[in-house]
Amino acid sequence: MLRRLEEKDAAFMLEWMHDETVNCWFRYPFADVTLEKAKLFIQYSFDEENQHFAIVDNNDEYLGTISLKHISEKDHNAELVIAARKKVWNTGLAERAATEIIRYAFQDLGLHRIYLKVLADHVGARKFYENCGFDLEGEFKDAVRMQNKYRNMAWYAMLNWKEK
Numbered sequence: 001m002l003r004r005l006e007e008k009d010a011a012f013m014l015e016w017m018h019d020e021t022v023n024c025w026f027r028y029p030f031a032d033v034t035l036e037k038a039k040l041f042i043q044y045s046f047d048e049e050n051q052h053f054a055i056v057d058n059n060d061e062y063l064g065t066i067s068l069k070h071i072s073e074k075d076h077n078a079e080l081v082i083a084a085r086k087k088v089w090n091t092g093l094a095e096r097a098a099t100e101i102i103r104y105a106f107q108d109l110g111l112h113r114i115y116l117k118v119l120a121d122h123v124g125a126r127k128f129y130e131n132c133g134f135d136l137e138g139e140f141k142d143a144v145r146m147q148n149k150y151r152n153m154a155w156y157a158m159l160n161w162k163e164k
Helices: 007-017 035-043 093-108 123-131
Strands: 002-004 051-056 062-072 077-084 113-119 135-146 149-159
Touching: 002 093, 007 035, 007 062, 007 077, 051 093, 062 093, 077 093, 093 113, 093 123, 113 123, 123 149
Parallel strands: 077 113
Antiparallel strands: 002 051, 051 062, 062 077, 113 149, 135 149
């Protein structure tokens, strides 16, 4: 289900990056990413601070990326980020990937807390994260500016269930 990103994933990554219905929820200008930039990202996608995984199906086809970013050994926390091709939406595969990376973060990396931020008006993503077990911690008003408009960000987190 999850594996390290490979160069063969780059073209599939561009599918969601260049799809306005997917990338409109992200601040980064993914529509500008080229195949070469995607391959470069993959080359440097896994280290102690940032670990990006491919979500794959039974045929090892890339379906999306799920990441732990800003991994802090000092604070024992990391930020979760997920982006998936539209063919994955509403299939349950993203939820399985989230469960797998949460287990990895808590059991293998020994993290205490996983957090994420999402546009407050992205109702589908908020429902997804809540279904995965994340708790809403708060909403930051006018936290980001996108397309010349200020938008609120909702912050979610999950604590290591083994420590409770």
